Amino acid sequence: MKKGTTIYLYELAWILPSIAIPVGMLAALTVTAFGAGIHLPSVAGRVDPRKLAETKPFDVPRVEQVGPDRYIVYLTGQIWTFTPNEIRVPAGSTVTFMATSRDVVHGLMIHGANINTMLLPGQIALVTTRFDRPGEFPMLCHEYCGIAHHAMWGKVIVEPRS
Ligand code: CUA
Numbered sequence: 384m385k386k387g388t389t390i391y392l393y394e395l396a397w398i399l400p401s402i403a404i405p406v407g408m409l410a411a412l413t414v415t416a417f418g419a420g421i422h423l424p425s426v427a428g429r430v431d432p433r434k435l436a437e438t439k440p441f442d443v444p445r446v447e448q449v450g451p452d453r454y455i456v457y458l459t460g461q462i463w464t465f466t467p468n469e470i471r472v473p474a475g476s477t478v479t480f481m482a483t484s485r486d487v488v489h490g491l492m493i494h495g496a497n498i499n500t501m502l503l504p505g506q507i508a509l510v511t512t513r514f515d516r517p518g519e520f521p522m523l524c525h526e527y528c529g530i531a532h533h534a535m536w537g538k539v540i541v542e543p544r545s
Pocket of ligand 1: 463490
């Protein structure tokens with residue numbers, strides 16, 4: 384093989400993967416976004432964080448049953464707790480969290496469940512997941528929010544069906 388041809392082949396060996404890798408990543412992104420429906424937590428609206436006490440539904444943070452096996456949690460994060468801090472649902476429930484912050488930026492992550500969103504003051508986060516397995520799922524703040532950030536956690540208790 385001539386020397387010029389070898390260099391050409393080396394170049395090709397670098398160029399082809401540098402095209403194939405981004406194309407593969409774009410394909411994976413398209414499949415997960417449109418096929419598997421994986422997306423960023425949606426912004427469900429805006430609220431005035433200073434007026435949460437008078438603003439429905441956050442005036443009464445709670446767990447509400449909205450259908451068979453369907454629940455909605457109206458949740459607020461504030462330094463350094465979640466309200467409600469303990470959520471009980473039966474196994475097999477689909478739970479939507481409508482959540483916001485009363486003060487600074489917090490996070491809402493439920494370990495072992497597909498919930499991971501930021502709680503921004505003024506913005507309503509809306510995330511849904513299904514709890515099939517009974518057990519306790521820690522609900523953590525994963526955005527640094529001050530001196531007692533590490534103590535900001537609650538739990539979701541998924542009760543076995545009798
Ligand atoms: Cu709230 Cu960290």
